[in-house]
Amino acid sequence: MFELDPVLMSRLITAMTLIFHIIFATLGVGVPLLICIAEFIGVKKNDEHYRMLARRWTRGFVITVAVGVVTGTAIGLQLSLVWPNFMQLAGNVISLPLFMEVFAFFFEAIFLGIYLYTWDRFKNPLTHWWFSIPVVIGGALSAFFITTVNAFMNTPDGFTMEDGQFTSINPVAAMFNPATTSKVLHVLGSSYLTVAAILASIAAFSLLKKRQSEYHKKALKLTMTLVFVFSIVTALAGDISAKFLAEHQPEKLAAAEWHFETEEGADLVLFGWLNNEDNPIGAIRLPGLLSFLAHGDFESEVTGLNEFPEDERPPLWVHYMFDFMVMIGMFLIAVSLLYIIVSRIKKWDEHNKWMIRLLFLSGPLAMLAVEFGWIYAEVGRQPWILRGYMTVDEAATRSPQIGLMFFFFLALYIVLGTLCVIVLRKLFKGKPAEEELEKKYPTIEEGDKE
Amino acid sequence: MSYEIIGITALWIFLYGYLIVASVDFGAGFFAYYAKVTGNDHIINKLISRYLSPVWEVTNVFFVFFFVGIVGFFPDSAYYYGTALLVPGSIAIILLAIRGSFYAFENYGSKQSNVYMFLYGATGLLIPASLSTAMTLSEGGFITEINGTVSLDYLALFTSPYSWSVVFLALVSVLYISATFLVYYAARADDQKALQLVRKYALFWATPTIVASLTTFIALGQHNPEHYDKMLDLWWMFGLSVAFFMIAMWLVYIGKYYGWAFISVMLQFFFAFFGYGASHLPYILYPYINIYDSVTYESTAIALIIVFIAGLLLLIPSLILLMRLFLFNADYVKGKK
Numbered sequence: 073m074f075e076l077d078p079v080l081m082s083r084l085i086t087a088m089t090l091i092f093h094i095i096f097a098t099l100g101v102g103v104p105l106l107i108c109i110a111e112f113i114g115v116k117k118n119d120e121h122y123r124m125l126a127r128r129w130t131r132g133f134v135i136t137v138a139v140g141v142v143t144g145t146a147i148g149l150q151l152s153l154v155w156p157n158f159m160q161l162a163g164n165v166i167s168l169p170l171f172m173e174v175f176a177f178f179f180e181a182i183f184l185g186i187y188l189y190t191w192d193r194f195k196n197p198l199t200h201w202w203f204s205i206p207v208v209i210g211g212a213l214s215a216f217f218i219t220t221v222n223a224f225m226n227t228p229d230g231f232t233m234e235d236g237q238f239t240s241i242n243p244v245a246a247m248f249n250p251a252t253t254s255k256v257l258h259v260l261g262s263s264y265l266t267v268a269a270i271l272a273s274i275a276a277f278s279l280l281k282k283r284q285s286e287y288h289k290k291a292l293k294l295t296m297t298l299v300f301v302f303s304i305v306t307a308l309a310g311d312i313s314a315k316f317l318a319e320h321q322p323e324k325l326a327a328a329e330w331h332f333e334t335e336e337g338a339d340l341v342l343f344g345w346l347n348n349e350d351n352p353i354g355a356i357r358l359p360g361l362l363s364f365l366a367h368g369d370f371e372s373e374v375t376g377l378n379e380f381p382e383d384e385r386p387p388l389w390v391h392y393m394f395d396f397m398v399m400i401g402m403f404l405i406a407v408s409l410l411y412i413i414v415s416r417i418k419k420w421d422e423h424n425k426w427m428i429r430l431l432f433l434s435g436p437l438a439m440l441a442v443e444f445g446w447i448y449a450e451v452g453r454q455p456w457i458l459r460g461y462m463t464v465d466e467a468a469t470r471s472p473q474i475g476l477m478f479f480f481f482l483a484l485y486i487v488l489g490t491l492c493v494i495v496l497r498k499l500f501k502g503k504p505a506e507e508e509l510e511k512k513y514p515t516i517e518e519g520d521k522e
Numbered sequence: 523m524s525y526e527i528i529g530i531t532a533l534w535i536f537l538y539g540y541l542i543v544a545s546v547d548f549g550a551g552f553f554a555y556y557a558k559v560t561g562n563d564h565i566i567n568k569l570i571s572r573y574l575s576p577v578w579e580v581t582n583v584f585f586v587f588f589f590v591g592i593v594g595f596f597p598d599s600a601y602y603y604g605t606a607l608l609v610p611g612s613i614a615i616i617l618l619a620i621r622g623s624f625y626a627f628e629n630y631g632s633k634q635s636n637v638y639m640f641l642y643g644a645t646g647l648l649i650p651a652s653l654s655t656a657m658t659l660s661e662g663g664f665i666t667e668i669n670g671t672v673s674l675d676y677l678a679l680f681t682s683p684y685s686w687s688v689v690f691l692a693l694v695s696v697l698y699i700s701a702t703f704l705v706y707y708a709a710r711a712d713d714q715k716a717l718q719l720v721r722k723y724a725l726f727w728a729t730p731t732i733v734a735s736l737t738t739f740i741a742l743g744q745h746n747p748e749h750y751d752k753m754l755d756l757w758w759m760f761g762l763s764v765a766f767f768m769i770a771m772w773l774v775y776i777g778k779y780y781g782w783a784f785i786s787v788m789l790q791f792f793f794a795f796f797g798y799g800a801s802h803l804p805y806i807l808y809p810y811i812n813i814y815d816s817v818t819y820e821s822t823a824i825a826l827i828i829v830f831i832a833g834l835l836l837l838i839p840s841l842i843l844l845m846r847l848f849l850f851n852a853d854y855v856k857g858k859k
Contacts, residue, residue, distance in 0.1 A: 138626030141582060142619035148586055152593055153611045156604030156672075160597050164818045167594025168825050174590055175833035178583045182840045185580075186847060206840075241819045470671060471608045484616050488623055495627045 076475040082154045082468035085478045089147050090450070091443060092485045096140035098442050101211045101260070102267025103133045104180075108204040110294065115197045121287045124509050125294075127191065129271065132496055134188060139492050144177070146481070154474065158457050158467035161238070165231060166221045168243040173217035180210025212260060219259045222449070223251035227320050228458050254316040255449075257309035262445065265302035266438040269404060271295045273435025276428045278505075287505045289423065292431065293415070299434060300408035307401055311365070318366030321459070322375035324452040327386040328394035329362055330355075331376050338362040338374040343395055346388060386452045393448040400441035404434055525823035526813040529595035530806075532830055533588055534799045540584035541795065542699060542788060547581050548646040549700020551621070553723060555643025558636075566716045569708055580841075582622060592806075594826050598816035602807050605672040606665045607656065614652040621645040647693055654692035658685045661746045662808030684738070684745040691734040695791070698727040702770060702787045706780040721774060728771050732764075735794065746808065752801035759797030766790035 107126045114122030148170070152159045183206040194200050224230075230246030231238045272295035278288045317325035326332070330341045330352050340362040344355025360370035367374070377385055407430055415422035453459060457467045468474075550570045557563045593600045604611075620641060628638045659665055664679050665672060679685050701724035708717040739760075743750040753760070770786035773779050804812040817823065 135626060138623045142622040145582060145586055145622075146615045146619060149589060149611060149615050152589070152600040152604035153608050154604075156601045159593055159600035159604060163593045163597035163600050164822050167590060167597075167818070168822060168829065170590045171587075171594055171826060172829055172833070174583060174586050175829070175837065178580070178587075178833075178837055179840060181580060181583060182837070182844050186844060190847065238819065241821045243822050243825045469605055469608060471605060471673075473609050477608060477612045480612060480616060484619055488619065491623070491627055 078470060078472060078474050079465050079468040081474045081478050083464060085474065085481060086147075086150060086154055087447075087450070088478070088481060088485065089143065089150060090446065092489070093140070093143040093147055094442060094446055095439060096136050096143060097215075098263045098266050098439070099133070099136045099270070100140045100180075101215045101263040102265075103129060103136070103271075104184075104204060104207040104211045105264055106267055106271055106295070106298070107133065108201070108208050109298070111201045111204060113294070115201055119290075120509060120512070121290050122294075123197075124287065124505055124512070125291055128500070128505060128508075130188060131499060134184070135492060135495055135499070137184065139488055141181075142488070143485075154469055155457065155467045156469055158462060161236075161462060162224075162458055164238055165241055165243055165246045166224055169217040169220045169224075169247050173214050173221075176210050176213035176217060180207050180214060183207045183210065215259055215263060216256050217247075219256045220247045220249070220252050223255045224249050225457060226255075226324075226449075226453055226459055227251040228461055233461065250320045251316060254309065254313040258306065258313050258445075261302055261306035261309045262438075262442055265299060265306045265404065266435075266442050268295045268298035268302055269438035270435035272299055273432050276432040279423060279428050280425070280432065284423070285506050287509065292423075292428075296408050296411045296431065299404060300412060303401065303404040303408060307405060310398070310401065314365045315367065318374060321453075323377060323380045323385060325366065326375060326377040327388055327452055328390050328448060330388065330391050331362060331374060332378050334373060334376040334379055336363065336373045337371050338366070340365060341391075343392070350388075384455065386454045390448050390452045393444045393451070397441045397444040397448060400437045400444075404438060404441075407431060407434055525820065525827070526595070526817040528827055529591075529817065529823060530799075530803070530813050532827070533591045533595065534796065536584055536588045536591060538792065538795050540581070540588060541791065543581045543584060545650070545696045545699035546703045547700075548650055549696045549698075550704065551642045551646030552697060553700065553704065553720070555639050555646075557719075558639050562719060565719055566704070566708075569704070569711060569713060569716050580844075582618070585618075591826070591830075595818055595823065596806055596811060596813065596816045597818055598811045599806055602665060602667070602672055602810055603656065603659070606659065606674040609674075610652055610655050614649060617645045617649045617652065621649065646696070650692040650696045651689045654688050655679070655685070658682070658688045660802065660805070660807050661742070661749060662805075662810075663745065665807065665810070667810060682745065684741040687734065687738040687741040691731075691738045694727055694730040694734050698724070698731040699787060699791065701727055702774065702784050705774060706784040709780040721777070724774050725771070728767075728774075732767060749801060749808070753797065756797045756801050759793045759800070763790050763793035763797065766793065 107129050110122045110129065111126035113119065114124075114126060152163075183203055187200070187203040187207055190200055190203065192200075224246055227250045228246070229249035230242040230244070232240050272292060275288045275291035275295060278285075279292065314325060329338075330344075330346065330350075331338055332350060337360045339360065340358040341352050342356040342358065344352045347353050363372045363374055364370045366372065411422055411427065411431060414420045414427060421427075455463045455465070457464045554563070554567050554570050557566050624638055624641055628642075658679070659674070661684065664675050664682075664685075666675060701720055704720040705717065705724050708720055739750075739753075742753070766786045766789040770783045770790060773783035773786065804814055806813060806816070818826075
């Protein structure tokens with residue numbers, strides 16, 4: 073029935089799983105921090121609005137966590153089912169961070185369970201807040217460990233190899249390979265940024281529906297401030313990543329930048345398209361900026377794609393992924409800065425309709441940027457699965473049923489995605505925060521009782 | 523002790539942990555649906571959801587631990603099982619995904635629907651059935667490697683009496699373990715009506731469990747005589763298992779010490795499971811993977827063992843905290859909190 077190339081189908085099935093999973097993984101890393109901050113402000117300022125924010129975010133969060141758990145289990149098993157040859161080799165090394173990731177997740181899940189079911193159970197409201205800390209740490213550690221695996225695939229380290237077999241292994245050195253620092257910073261920063269932006273979009277959406285409430289204004293202020301902070305962090309991490317790529321994985325940067333000839337003072341190419349001779353047409357050229365991005369010096373030399381054999385070059389369409397990601401990153405810095413400036417100037421109203429509409433865009437765009445970034449990270453590594461050692465062709469399963477499995481999983485993700493949206497809508501539709509606040513805290517004093 | 527023995531023992535402990543907690547979960551799903559169909563849902567479903575709500579993610583993690591660990595310690599298993607299990611493994615993932623997410627959707631999201639209850643009950647039986655296939659395959663004869671191509675002989679698998687007896691054993695064990703846990707939990711909650719109902723379930727599923735164990739034993743003798751002989755060498759483990767089975771059933775029957783009854787059930791499965799596991803060695807997949815030839819490098823094995831111990835030191839106190847707050851908190855169990 074499906075006469076499809078098993079390698080292609082293996083790649084598609086993994087791409088699909090990751091594109092779906094990364095949404096929930098990003099939320100899983102970022103939301104706990106936002107909840108933790110909101111509850112802390114709520115307790116310290118004794119402001120029920122912030123505590124209600126933490127409550128409502130948590131309520132939505134458990135739904136997305138569930139999807140994250142099951143899709144995470146799926147990708148964990150798919151590593152062995154779809155890429156058996158890769159795991160037979162790399163399992164010797166990456167099982168350590170994978171194992172620790174499971175521990176970190178376990179830790180997170182246990183404390184999330186406790187956090188979820190113990191609102192109002194302790195006399196001192198700060199006790200409950202403390203339970204959010206292990207959730208935040210567990211989420212960040214999960215991200216750290218799993219990112220080291222991805223880093224290892226890009227710049228394998230910590231072993232010696234002879235005749236296709238590892239001879240000696242240092243799994244800790246493998247975890248802290250050259251790509252780890254920049255990748256972890258970028259993943260953590262962008263996760264916090266994206267979640268802040270998503271929650272800002274929710275607040276903006278509620279404000280647009282003419283709920284001019286204090287609750288949503290406070291939510292918007294908190295989240296937009298965090299968007300600003302983390303968009304700066306993410307941009308810095310992105311800069312570190314570019315410098316890392318220039319040094320350790322130059323073909324990946326060159327493919328993203330359509331930079332073919334090694335040269336000094338290289339231009340940064342934005343958008344455009346390629347003609348038959350692989351010359352960028354209609355692109356915006358920023359003189360010397362690629363050199364600056366790569367080495368912090370406008371005159372420095374940047375390695376071009378022509379230095380690499382043709383069958384070891386990544387596909388050139390990753391250029392667009394890279395550009396979209398960077399553009400969205402810039403947009404988020406600009407829009408959050410604008411919001412902060414407007415809200416500081418007394419005469420201007422930061423809650424004007426057009427401003428709010430603009431802010432609403434930040435969440436969906438941020439999530440798109442995460443997707444673009446990961447597509448760039450994964451496709452930019454092609455043809456390798458383990459750069460320099462094993463290609464995706466060598467790693468994939470030979471089982472012809474993989475094509476059929478692709479459609480099974482496609483159906484699963486459609487069902488999960490649809491239900492997740494339906495359930496989240498049901499959970500919050502017709503239950504505005506204001507009503508819940510009134511029910512929960514008729515007065516501040518009573519809100520502090522058990 | 524060598525690294526490979528430590529590794530396989532640790533993994534087997536995880537799998538045993540999963541066997542117990544997942545059985546409680548899967549069986550509870552079936553009982554919840556069965557109770558709904560027979561109109562008894564108002565009696566036990568509250569009890570079931572009170573237990574499952576805080577622990578469902580924990581159950582899943584036990585399983586992930588096992589398969590990450592086995593690939594780590596014995597990477598060849600990724601190659602053989604990964605290739606051969608593409609279809610059954612994918613189906614198991616999809617079932618687990620449906621079960622886990624639907625569980626969360628329904629419990630945190632909205633009211634219970636019939637479709638959900640059906641899926642919850644059905645996956646409770648289908649998941650153990652599909653996962654137990656891995657156990658069957660490990661005995662050899664179903665996975666073949668010809669000219670470097672690993673494949674699974676589905677016809678042999680579906681026509682093998684051993685394969686079906688394992689599926690049957692998995693199903694009845696799940697129901698039996700779950701029922702005996704619910705008996706204990708109902709007694710803790712002091713919920714007499716629920717207690718009487720689940721006690722009936724527990725007594726009912728005891729006989730099929732012991733019958734299925736015996737038929738599986740016999741079917742294994744025909745399928746893999748070498749393994750069967752090694753099991754007979756460990757006869758005392760299986761003897762202890764039967765002894766604990768009798769203690770458990772006696773306690774449930776006389777209606778006292780339900781906590782001890784459940785511990786006896788855990789010991790019953792502990793001895794059977796470890797007797798089976800110990801006699802299975804050195805093979806992980808007969809005859810392709812044995813623990814001595816396919817163990818990972820020493821440095822990785824040591825690192826994994828260190829992480830394993832450090833992880834347990836972190837997790838056990840956390841789990842105890844979780845249990846004290848929920849499972850064994852008398853007020854919570856009784857529904858007062």
